[in-house]
Amino acid sequence: MVTLARDIGDLRRRAWTAAATVVDPEIPVLTIEDLGVLRDVTVTDGHVEVAITPTYSGCPAMSMIALEIELALAREGIRDPKITTVLSPAWTTDWMSDDGRRKLRDYGIAPPVAGGGRRALFGEQQVACPQCGSTATELLSEFGSTSCKALWRCRNCREPFDYFKCH
The missing domain is CATH 3.30.300.130 (Fe-S cluster assembly (FSCA))
Structure with a gap:
């Protein structure tokens, strides 16, 4: 047995x-x-x-x-x-591993903000730029290169980037 x-x-x-x-x-x-x-x-x-x-x-x-x-x-x-x-x-994005979040950032995609879904409903979400780390960012479009991502831009380095949306 x-x-x-x-x-x-x-x-x-x-x-x-x-x-x-x-x-x-x-x-x-x-x-x-x-x-x-x-x-x-x-x-x-x-x-x-x-x-x-x-x-x-x-x-x-x-x-x-x-x-x-x-x-x-x-x-x-x-x-x-x-x-x-x-x-x-x-x-839920809570199921993503810490290593997965790091890999996203290294790949140039901002990882989901922990507990960010509720803040996003009220326009209070702060997403760090995966290029320079600045939180002076702005949402350009709720729709990015795939349905899981939104398009953001950094106001400091001016680079556009994908953000993996919170679910």
């Missing part, structure tokens, strides 16, 4: 590790683990199921992410996995 539990635990760890290498097709510096999109990996009767949560309902990247998870698992010898999209609870 101990061997069976150990084998299941090993299979789950291998599957999680493989799935965690999948990158977001829209922001290739982030893995789905960095984003918090990778929610769970379970093993039942030797079969692997991976649960993922989209950053928002209707996210066009989810089908590509599911396919990439299947390919990553296949490279590890894990066949016929089940990829399940979980919509509840809804994804």
Whole structure:
């Protein structure tokens, strides 16, 4: 019995590790683990199921992410996995890792401000420029290069930048 539990635990760890290498097709510096999109990996009767949560309902990247998870698992010898999209609870930027936030900033995208969603409703949001760090920034458009991002500009260095919106 101990061997069976150990084998299941090993299979789950291998599957999680493989799935965690999948990158977001829209922001290739982030893995789905960095984003918090990778929610769970379970093993039942030797079969692997991976649960993922989209950053928002209707996210066009989810089908590509599911396919990439299947390919990553296949490279590890894990066949016929089940990829399940979980919509509840809804994804939140709180699920992003600190490393993911750093990667966004290094890539030139301002990471979401912790607890910023409520402040944004009242126009009080302060977003730091990922180029120079200044908070003297302004919103140009609620819509950036993808649905997850808004377009901002720094008043100090004058550079436009994407901001990963809070959810």
